[in-house]
Amino acid sequence: MQTNWDDLRLFLAVARERSLSGAGKVLRLDPATLGRRMQRLERALQATLFVKSQTGYALTEAGSALLTRAETAEQAMRVAAAGLPVEGERLRGQIRIGAPDGCANYLLPQVCAAISDDNPDLDIQIVALPRVFNLSRREADMAIAVSAPEAGRLMVKKVTDYHLHLAASEAYLARHDPIETPGDLQGHRLVGYIQDMIFDRELDYLDSIGMTRVPLASNSVSVQVNWLRAGGGIGFAHDFSLPATPGLKRVLTGDISLKRSFYLIRHADDRHNARLSRFAGALSAGLRAEVARLEARA
Numbered sequence: 499m500q501t502n503w504d505d506l507r508l509f510l511a512v513a514r515e516r517s518l519s520g521a522g523k524v525l526r527l528d529p530a531t532l533g534r535r536m537q538r539l540e541r542a543l544q545a546t547l548f549v550k551s552q553t554g555y556a557l558t559e560a561g562s563a564l565l566t567r568a569e570t571a572e573q574a575m576r577v578a579a580a581g582l583p584v585e586g587e588r589l590r591g592q593i594r595i596g597a598p599d600g601c602a603n604y605l606l607p608q609v610c611a612a613i614s615d616d617n618p619d620l621d622i623q624i625v626a627l628p629r630v631f632n633l634s635r636r637e638a639d640m641a642i643a644v645s646a647p648e649a650g651r652l653m654v655k656k657v658t659d660y661h662l663h664l665a666a667s668e669a670y671l672a673r674h675d676p677i678e679t680p681g682d683l684q685g686h687r688l689v690g691y692i693q694d695m696i697f698d699r700e701l702d703y704l705d706s707i708g709m710t711r712v713p714l715a716s717n718s719v720s721v722q723v724n725w726l727r728a729g730g731g732i733g734f735a736h737d738f739s740l741p742a743t744p745g746l747k748r749v750l751t752g753d754i755s756l757k758r759s760f761y762l763i764r765h766a767d768d769r770h771n772a773r774l775s776r777f778a779g780a781l782s783a784g785l786r787a788e789v790a791r792l793e794a795r796a
Contacts, residue, residue: 505539506568509547512536513565516554569767590619593777596638598701600719601760601785602626604739604792606642609784613777620777639774640764640781644700651766655778658786661793662703662756663748665735667727677732677749680707689714689725689733700758703734707754738792748796760785 511521511532518529518536525532540547547561557565597606602624610622625638646654664683677683690704690712704710714730716722723743726733732749734756740746762782768774 503571505535505542506564506571508532508535509539509564510568510572512548512555513557513561513568516556518555520554588619589613589617589773589777591773592621592623593640593774594623594625594638595781596625596627596641598642598644598719599626600736600739601642603720604736604742605785605788609781609788612784613780616780639768640762640778642785643761643763644698644758646761647763653764653766653769655762655782657760657762657782658789659757659759660789661737662734662758663737663751664732664754665726665740665746665748666732667729667745668747669745670726670729670731671747671749673729680750680753683707683709683732683750687713687731689722689731691715691722692717703756706756737796738789740796741792760789 508521508525508527511524512518515521515524518532521527522529522532536548543560543564545560545564546558547564548555549558550556595606595610603626606624610624614620614622642657646656671677674686675682677686688704688709688711691701692715693702693710693712695717696702704712714722714725714733716725719736719739722733723735723739723746725731726735726746727743735743735746735748737748740748762778764774764778
């Protein structure tokens, strides 16, 4: 029996979220209704698509086979949508970007606002999460990452380098002896990441200076910056965040400096999606320009 796109769309959400409640949130559909739709689909196909377990909805062999067909249909829909005429050569519709919260808080808002000014019919969503995004599950249309993934059907492009330095508030520095050498850091309270929640090795900044105890720790860059602003201690801060955080001062800039990179990641199936490619180009150019502008003011 042939299945329609709406059936496949609902099936994809359940398969990717592995639960009716999770898929219901994505689809904005009541889980009970979604469950009935999946039962109806199974009856129509005369096949069991899911096995319910303690960990959620797992695909059966028939479900895995349907997933392949559904993803092929999804990509065909994306390609068809990408080929539609765009009024006035402007972008429209919705595009979701996943990003680590440092980039999401201090760079993407102004970059995406500028893109939105040029494309008023475009809806841009920024999802800031302290983890790697799963583009295969279509959690986002594209993602910014601090290291290039080594597996998966992905397109990866380096966007720009950025820099970090140790920083503290002027009030904190005024209360303590001058920090003139790396050895002077001993005895200072450090602000940084929760060690067992560092999701990318490129974020393990403190390991580079041989310090591991972090009395004030968070998985959020924004929380760390606010701790620094509050005089909580010393920690690494992105140079591009400093213009937005008056009162923070870099220390030991001649001795300790870190360079990292941002990468733009897209699903390989979107290679011929002209709409997403145009947005990716504008996003990359905007990020490069914004990092350069803010670091020059740091």
